[in-house]
Amino acid sequence: MPDLANDEATGEAAALSGRLAIAVYEQIERLIRRGEFPKGVKLPPEAELARRFGVSRPVVREALARLREEGIVRSQQGSGTFVIRGMLPSAAALPPIRTLADLLRYYEYRTDVEAATAGLAAERRTTDDIAAISKVLAGAEDMLKQGQLQLLADANFAFHRAVAQATRNPFYVRTLEMMPNFIGRHKLDLVVSNDSTSEAHLWRIHREHVAIFEAIEAADPARARTEMQRHILAARDVVLNRQSLLETVEFDVRE
Template sequence: MPRPTRDAAPEPTPDFQPPVRSAKLADQLYEQVLAKIVSGEFAEGDKLPSETRLGGLFGVSRPVVREALSRLQADGLVAARHGAGSFVRHRPRTEFQSVAPIGSIADLMRCFEFRVALEGEAACLAAERHTAAELTAIEEALAALDRVIETGALGAEEDNAFHIAVARAAQNDLFTTALESLGRHVLNGIHVARILSLAHNRSRLRLVQDEHVAVVEAIRRRDPDGARNAMRRHIENARLRVLGRGDPAPGDEPDAGS
C-alpha cells in the first residue's frame, strides 16, 4: 500500500504593489525588492522568487524582471547562482530607507553611475588645464569641507561646491552645465551619503575628505590620470557607502555580509 504523502508547504507570497506605468517598471521593481531586503523580509542568503514568479507578482514581463535583478546585482545587493536563481547578498542598514525613500533610489544610483564617468573626465581635464585662480577655488572648497568636519555639520552644499569647482577647472562649460543640470540628483546623493556617514560614525567623513584631498593633490601636480582615478574612486565609494558596502572607518563595526 503506498505511503501517504504530505503536501509541500506553500511558498509565502511577498506583497508587491501594482506598477505605476508612468515610471520605469524595472526601477519600480528594483525599489520594491530593495525595500524588502532593507526590511529583512528578504534576508541575507535568502533566495528571491523566480523571474517568472516575480513577473507574475508584480505584473510585468520577464525582461523587466531581468533588468531589475541586473541592477540589484550591479549594486552588490543580489548575487546570481547559475542554475539556482538569485540570492540576497547584502542588506543595507535600516536608516538607508529613511534618508533615501523608496521612489528616489533608482535615480540616485543611476546618478552616481553617470557621475563616475562625467566627473572623472572633468577632474582629468582640470589637472591639465587649471589656472592658478581655479586651483585656489578648489582648495578653498576643500578648506570649507574641513571646517564642516570640525563643526560636525552635514556639509552637503559645501561638498557639492567642491565638485562644481573641479568641473569649472576643466575649462569646458559643458561639464559644469551637465553637473548643474543634475543639481537636485547630485545634491540628493551627496546628502544621503553624508547623512549616512554621520549616522554610522562621524570619522567616516574623514575618509570622504581624504578622497577629496587625493583629487586635489592630483590636480595640483597636474596628473590627469591620477585625478581621473581619484575622482572616479571617490564617487564609486560614495555609491557603496550609500548602500552600506563601503569599508568601515577605524573603530566601526564591519558591515554585515561584507
C-alpha cells in the same frame, strides 16, 4: 594731483565686489535650477541672503539685479523678490531617480562624467583654480573641526563645481548642475546621524576630495580620473549599504 593709490584701492575693491556678486548670482541661480527656490517662491530677504553667503547686502543687491536682468526673478516694491523662471527644461527633462536600477545608472553616469571632468581639470587648471579648490577644501575642513556637519552638503557640491570650473569648459559645469538632485534632496552621501561613524564618514569624503585636489594640482590627469572614480564609487557603495536610507525613496527594487 589724482590720488592713484586710492583710485587703485577703490578699483580693487570694486573688482572684488563684482566677483563676489557673480559668485552669489551663480549660487542663487544654481539653487533655482535645482528646484530649491521653485518658480513663484519668494526669495529670502537681502539681509538673510547676505548672512547665508557671507557677503554684504550691496553684493546681494548686485547679484539680484543680474538675476532680474536675465528674467529669472522679479522684484516687487514692498513685497520682495520672486522667482519667475524655474528649472531650465533641459534640467527638468533629465531622468528622475525612482528605482534602485535608476540609482545604479545615475552613479554609472556620474562616475564617467566626473572622472573625465577631473582629468581635464588636471590638464587645464590655473593657479586661480588651484586657489579656489583649496579654499573650498579649507572651508570644509574648518566645518568638520567645528562640528558643523550639516553645512557640508553645500561644501561638497562646491568642491565638485570648482573642479568642473577648472576644465575651462562651461558645459562640464552645467552638466554637474543638471544632474538629478537625488543626493542633494535625500542627503544620502552626507547623512549626519547620531551614530559614531557619520563624522568618520565625512572625514573620509574630505580625504578623498584632498586626493583628487592633489592630483589636479600635480597636473596628473590619469591620477585625477582614478581618484574621482574611486570617490564616486565609494559614495555609491555607502548609499547602497544604507538600507534604512534607501527606504526614504520609493524604489521599485524588483528591477
